[in-house]
Amino acid sequence: MTAQKTADQAGPEAAARYLIRGASPLGKEQTDLLVQDGRIVEIGSGLSARSATVIDAAGLIALPGMVDPHTHLREPGREDAETVETGSRAAALGGYTAVHAMANSSPVADTAGVVEQVFSLGRDAGWVDVRPVGAVTVGLAGKQLAELGAMADSRARVRIFSDDGICVSDPVLMRRALEYVKAFDGVIAQHAQEPRLTEGAQMNEGKVSAVLGLAGWPAVAEESIIARDVLLAQHVDSRLHICHVSTAGSVELIRWAKARGIKVTAEVTPHHLWLTEELVRSYNPVYKVNPPLRAEEDVAALRAALADGTIDVIGTDHAPHPSEAKDCEWAQAAMGMTGLETALSVVQHTMIESGLLDWEGFARVTSVAPARIGRLAGQGRPLAVGEPANLVLVDPAARWTVDPRTMATKGLNSPFSGRVLPGAVVATFYRGHPTVLDGKLNSPYRQANPRGIQGEH
Amino acid sequence: MRHLLSTQDLSLENAIRILDTAEEMAAVGEREVKKLPALRGRTVVNLFFEDSTRTRISFEAAAKRLSADVINFSAKGSSVSKGESLKDTAQTLEAMSADAVVIRHWASGAPAQLATSGWIDAAVINAGDGTHEHPTQALLDAFTMRRHLSRLNGTDSTGSNLVGLRVAIAGDVLHSRVARSNVWLLQTLGAEVTLVAPPTLLPVGVEHWPCAVSYDLDSVLEAGVDAIMVLRVQAERMNDSFFPSTREYSRRWGLDDARLARLDTLGMKDTIIMHPGPMNRGLEISSAAADSSRSTVLAQVRNGVSVRMAVLYLALSGDLRDPPPRLPPPRTAVDNRPNTRADETRENAR
Numbered sequence: 001m002t003a004q005k006t007a008d009q010a011g012p013e014a015a016a017r018y019l020i021r022g023a024s025p026l027g028k029e030q031t032d033l034l035v036q037d038g039r040i041v042e043i044g045s046g047l048s049a050r051s052a053t054v055i056d057a058a059g060l061i062a063l064p065g066m067v068d069p070h071t072h073l074r075e076p077g078r079e080d081a082e083t084v085e086t087g088s089r090a091a092a093l094g095g096y097t098a099v100h101a102m103a104n105s106s107p108v109a110d111t112a113g114v115v116e117q118v119f120s121l122g123r124d125a126g127w128v129d130v131r132p133v134g135a136v137t138v139g140l141a142g143k144q145l146a147e148l149g150a151m152a153d154s155r156a157r158v159r160i161f162s163d164d165g166i167c168v169s170d171p172v173l174m175r176r177a178l179e180y181v182k183a184f185d186g187v188i189a190q191h192a193q194e195p196r197l198t199e200g201a202q203m204n205e206g207k208v209s210a211v212l213g214l215a216g217w218p219a220v221a222e223e224s225i226i227a228r229d230v231l232l233a234q235h236v237d238s239r240l241h242i243c244h245v246s247t248a249g250s251v252e253l254i255r256w257a258k259a260r261g262i263k264v265t266a267e268v269t270p271h272h273l274w275l276t277e278e279l280v281r282s283y284n285p286v287y288k289v290n291p292p293l294r295a296e297e298d299v300a301a302l303r304a305a306l307a308d309g310t311i312d313v314i315g316t317d318h319a320p321h322p323s324e325a326k327d328c329e330w331a332q333a334a335m336g337m338t339g340l341e342t343a344l345s346v347v348q349h350t351m352i353e354s355g356l357l358d359w360e361g362f363a364r365v366t367s368v369a370p371a372r373i374g375r376l377a378g379q380g381r382p383l384a385v386g387e388p389a390n391l392v393l394v395d396p397a398a399r400w401t402v403d404p405r406t407m408a409t410k411g412l413n414s415p416f417s418g419r420v421l422p423g424a425v426v427a428t429f430y431r432g433h434p435t436v437l438d439g440k441l442n443s444p445y446r447q448a449n450p451r452g453i454q455g456e457h
Numbered sequence: 458m459r460h461l462l463s464t465q466d467l468s469l470e471n472a473i474r475i476l477d478t479a480e481e482m483a484a485v486g487e488r489e490v491k492k493l494p495a496l497r498g499r500t501v502v503n504l505f506f507e508d509s510t511r512t513r514i515s516f517e518a519a520a521k522r523l524s525a526d527v528i529n530f531s532a533k534g535s536s537v538s539k540g541e542s543l544k545d546t547a548q549t550l551e552a553m554s555a556d557a558v559v560i561r562h563w564a565s566g567a568p569a570q571l572a573t574s575g576w577i578d579a580a581v582i583n584a585g586d587g588t589h590e591h592p593t594q595a596l597l598d599a600f601t602m603r604r605h606l607s608r609l610n611g612t613d614s615t616g617s618n619l620v621g622l623r624v625a626i627a628g629d630v631l632h633s634r635v636a637r638s639n640v641w642l643l644q645t646l647g648a649e650v651t652l653v654a655p656p657t658l659l660p661v662g663v664e665h666w667p668c669a670v671s672y673d674l675d676s677v678l679e680a681g682v683d684a685i686m687v688l689r690v691q692a693e694r695m696n697d698s699f700f701p702s703t704r705e706y707s708r709r710w711g712l713d714d715a716r717l718a719r720l721d722t723l724g725m726k727d728t729i730i731m732h733p734g735p736m737n738r739g740l741e742i743s744s745a746a747a748d749s750s751r752s753t754v755l756a757q758v759r760n761g762v763s764v765r766m767a768v769l770y771l772a773l774s775g776d777l778r779d780p781p782p783r784l785p786p787p788r789t790a791v792d793n794r795p796n797t798r799a800d801e802t803r804e805n806a807r
Binding site: 283 | 465542543544562563564565566567569570573574586587588589590634637660661662663665666
């Protein structure tokens with residue numbers, strides 16, 4: 001694909017008019033899409049290219065820009081691991097137009113000041129919407145509620161609250177948090193991990209941990225918290241989101257809760273849809289992640305749950321680490337994997353090429369549902385006239401080899417390093433502006449009034 | 458294989474080769490001059506991130522009997538305890554041209570990482586990693602059992618396996634690298650293994666292991682056993698509710714005086730008692746059991762040197778899959794005793 005400007009175009013920023021020629025929205029019949037001033041203004045075949053930059057999208061699938069409910073951008077505090085700039089570049093390259101930045105920065109995103117800082121850094125970077133997640137408790141300490149209302153009312157308009165990385169294990173605190181966020185239509189995103197059952201845990205507890213002599217992280221530690229929390233959510237009639245569901249038992253509990261009408265949503269990471277604990281036999285810390293890689297039957301259950309809607313969304317849990325955090329003994333290594341630039345390909349491999357999901361389903365789990373959970377206006381919208389032009393063009397036939405050193409994220413800790421993956425992001429449009437063209441970073445979106453206070457678009 | 462990282466990936470052929478080579482090495486230990494020039498000019502580094510005087514001196518004696526230069530690198534009081542990474546330590550050793558690194562580490566998998574990360578080119582010998590494996594301990598245990606079996610059968614131990622030998626391993630299997638290495642190696646050699654432990658001290662997933670599992674030591678003894686390997690149990694485990702008290706542990710799973718006597722009444726006169734050491738006398742094993750004529754504890758220690766000589770020799774002389782090495786001939790006819798079987802018997806009789 002090449003972007004060609006027509007002769008009569010005045011300049012790069014003046015027109016901001018793009019004709020996407022011959023794309024297949026959600027993998028359906030080919031059509032043209034005209035993007036202007038941040039919106040989709042026309043859809044149909046044979047649209048006029050007059051004064052527009054033409055993008056030949058024959059063979060490409062058009063999807064709504066992906067929305068990540070779960071990203072670690074590490075800034076403020078660990079700019080050696082990632083910054084909002086590098087992380088949001090990675091997001092754009094991965095087909096994202098919005099990411100939720102988790103609260104476990106340093107300082108913790110537990111005040112309006114910190115979430116506004118992260119929000120501003122994201123807006124200044126201009127690659128995607130950066131929506132901060134607010135901490136549930138002060139300092140992620142699990143003792144006292146953070147000022148959730150102040151974060152909700154801030155310019156960052158926080159709606160997802162999470163102590164991700166640490167479970168809100170105190171049942172009373174969890175109950176109060178679930179209740180409290182109803183005041184501003186928030187949701188508590190729970191990192192389901194019973195702390196006592198996982199002290200020193202290194203990997204999934206089962207037949208592989210028994211052989212490797214690594215302390216086990218039993219499935220029951222996740223499932224017991226989910227069971228408790230769906231009942232709490234039912235009791236106080238609140239919204240609950242379960243981060244990175246990783247076991248077949250968790251899927252059963254969520255399916256049961258949804259059948260009872262409990263307002264629970266659930267997320268799965270790309271790596272849990274593919275990788276298993278067998279990889280830990282190498283003792284290579286690139287496979288160390290929390291929750292841990294599980295067994296084959298868990299992977300199968302997670303895929304089925306994502307296909308049937310029991311699991312609502314893909315969350316990358318993108319967790320970049322400096323190389324020294326992984327170049328060490330397994331027990332000392334940091335937990336986490338990068339994911340923003342591989343998510344689309346991994347989901348294509350695990351869900352679409354396996355026949356479990358079509359591209360419409362892909363849009364549901366990577367864009368529509370996460371935008372709805374985060375109450376993120378302007379994202380996850382249909383590809384229709386008048387809608388914001390947050391969209392991505394994907395070449396499903398592409399094949400590429402993962403090389404972390406060529407990625408935009410600072411993290412080299414991709415568990416897919418060296419694997420050949422299907423599907424590539426060719427272009428990403430964020431607010432009508434191509435942040436990615438020809439599979440490469442183009443330029444960030446610049447608003448007319450970058451310092452001004454602005455609402456959601 | 459260049460490295461010895463675990464017994465799980467040790468083939469029967471290589472296991473027998475190590476044990477047979479250890480028999481030849483044991484003969485060296487009987488000579489007046491207990492030294493071979495086999496590894497002259499080679500450097501063996503004992504890299505110990507965890508205190509273990511017994512294992513370290515065993516490896517040190519083994520390397521020295523093969524004329525290797527030995528460097529002991531202990532994590533305590535070194536740059537390692539000041540936050541130097543395993544990677545940097547490994548590369549330092551590499552820069553010093555270590556030919557073999559004997560590594561003891563508190564973290565499971567550290568030897569495997571050392572061998573596969575590309576940080577270092579030396580042969581890596583696992584001297585115990587976390588709760589993963591302790592392959593040379595299992596090899597010396599197998600060596601001890603093989604000699605015992607050969608003595609009973611009146612056959613030569615060289616070349617033989619452990620088919621038919623009934624082994625009970627009793628104790629804290631969950632936290633034991635010795636148990637893991639023994640389960641794999643004994644299965645490879647054809648022995649029948651039964652693990653005996655409280656359910657709290659068995660790993661989830663043990664049902665996939667190639668052995669039987671029991672919670673009842675008495676019934677295992679009654680069913681008949683040729684070797685009882687008792688594992689060390691740390692008294693502090695009771696603080697984590699693995700068992701209610703040391704007394705209850707001893708009553709149910711300890712090899713106490715009553716069970717020692719039971720071996721006699723059950724007519725198992727040839728059953729041996731093994732322990733990898735250090736022992737908690739009065740907890741997992743009574744003093745009478747530890748000091749009985751059945752005990753092979755000291756023989757195990759002595760055999761450890763022979764087995765470690767064999768491992769170092771095979772790792773440094775080339776691929777273990779190569780034909781068995783030929784040792785230089787003994788220096789004097791006086792020292793040329795065929796094996797130490799008689800000595801073994803003496804040890805057992807003490």
